[in-house]
Amino acid sequence: REHRHDQGASTEKPLDMALDSFDDQYQGCVTAMKAELPALNHSEFQNNSRFAELWNQARETWWREGSRVSPLSSSDQAIAITAGTMLYWGGKFNAEVRAAGRSPQKYRDNFHFKSLHFLLTDALATLRDAQGQKCHLVFWGTDYTRYKAKPGDIVRFGQFVVLSLRKSVAELFGNTTVFQVQTCHGADIKAFARFPNFDDVLIPPFEKFKVTKVIEKGKKVEIHLDSIGTYSKYNCEWLTGGDSLGPWGHSLGPWGQPGAMGTHPGAMGTYPGTMGAPLMRHRGQ
Numbered sequence: 001r002e003h004r005h006d007q008g009a010s011t012e013k014p015l016d017m018a019l020d021s022f023d024d025q026y027q028g029c030v031t032a033m034k035a036e037l038p039a040l041n042h043s044e045f046q047n048n049s050r051f052a053e054l055w056n057q058a059r060e061t062w063w064r065e066g067s068r069v070s071p072l073s074s075s076d077q078a079i080a081i082t083a084g085t086m087l088y089w090g091g092k093f094n095a096e097v098r099a100a101g102r103s104p105q106k107y108r109d110n111f112h113f114k115s116l117h118f119l120l121t122d123a124l125a126t127l128r129d130a131q132g133q134k135c136h137l138v139f140w141g142t143d144y145t146r147y148k149a150k151p152g153d154i155v156r157f158g159q160f161v162v163l164s165l166r167k168s169v170a171e172l173f174g175n176t177t178v179f180q181v182q183t184c185h186g187a188d189i190k191a192f193a194r195f196p197n198f199d200d201v202l203i204p205p206f207e208k209f210k211v212t213k214v215i216e217k218g219k220k221v222e223i224h225l226d227s228i229g230t231y232s233k234y235n236c237e238w239l240t241g242g243d244s245l246g247p248w249g250h251s252l253g254p255w256g257q258p259g260a261m262g263t264h265p266g267a268m269g270t271y272p273g274t275m276g277a278p279l280m281r282h283r284g285q
Helices: 030-047 049-064 075-084 087-100 104-110 114-131 167-173
Strands: 012-014 136-142 146-148 161-164 177-183 200-203 207-217 220-232 250-252
Touching: 030 049, 030 114, 049 075, 049 087, 049 114, 075 087, 075 114, 087 104, 136 167, 136 200, 146 177, 146 220, 161 167, 161 177, 167 177, 177 200
Parallel strands: 012 146, 177 220
Antiparallel strands: 136 161, 136 177, 161 200, 207 220, 220 250
16 A cells, blocks of 8 residues: 555655645636647657556556446546556656646646646546535555644645545554545545555545644654645646746635635536547536
8 A cells, every 4th residue: 555655755744735736626627628638648648658657557457457437427537546546656646746836837847647637636526526525534644754733734735645434544554644634625436446445535636624633642643634625826737827826826615615815616527538438428617
């Protein structure tokens, strides 16, 4: 379960807003993204062997384990979930997600998983629609990093994080830090997970949390987080160029309502790309 760990991280790490993360939610630009992504996919396959290898391995794994699609809209969404949660390559992808938002130029020139980021974000939105937009109490453990936080802090993970509905699973892997998280923007991915008995939930990089409790237990720490909505610095970056939302980004309330600086999100959807099955349904585009 290496994808539950922060491999290569320092011994101690502050839990913060992860502002270097690429956190695009693609609000209101799905139709335009669909027009752009076939060419983008082709470019990434041709020029980024890491993406091509990750996608091909994920596709083989997805096919071998039953090639389930429903309730997702396409095979591409299902393969994206498999790719984002694979042990080795999922970690490589998330490492780039955590850093790709450092600047618009870094995203455009150095982030070579643009189409996967879009598909994974969209797959989560599709699952949340199908499952009902509800909250989950989930748990995550890491042996590699002792996270530092204090009650009242506002934080994000800044990457796609796989958590479990079962605390015993988190404690099995969490000899250094255990998180108890109330997520209202994650989705149950048990049907597509490599380890379905772990009852996995996937959380996006842009979900925002308040630290409600920090329990020190010697060398171990338990941190409780409650969802308070979303925050994104970027929106439709591939289409607009530059930081389209300025330095303040936008925030949404716990159930997706606009925050003080926010706008209501546009619907998400998949595109009829070249990597898998065509779009099967639209959601209010």
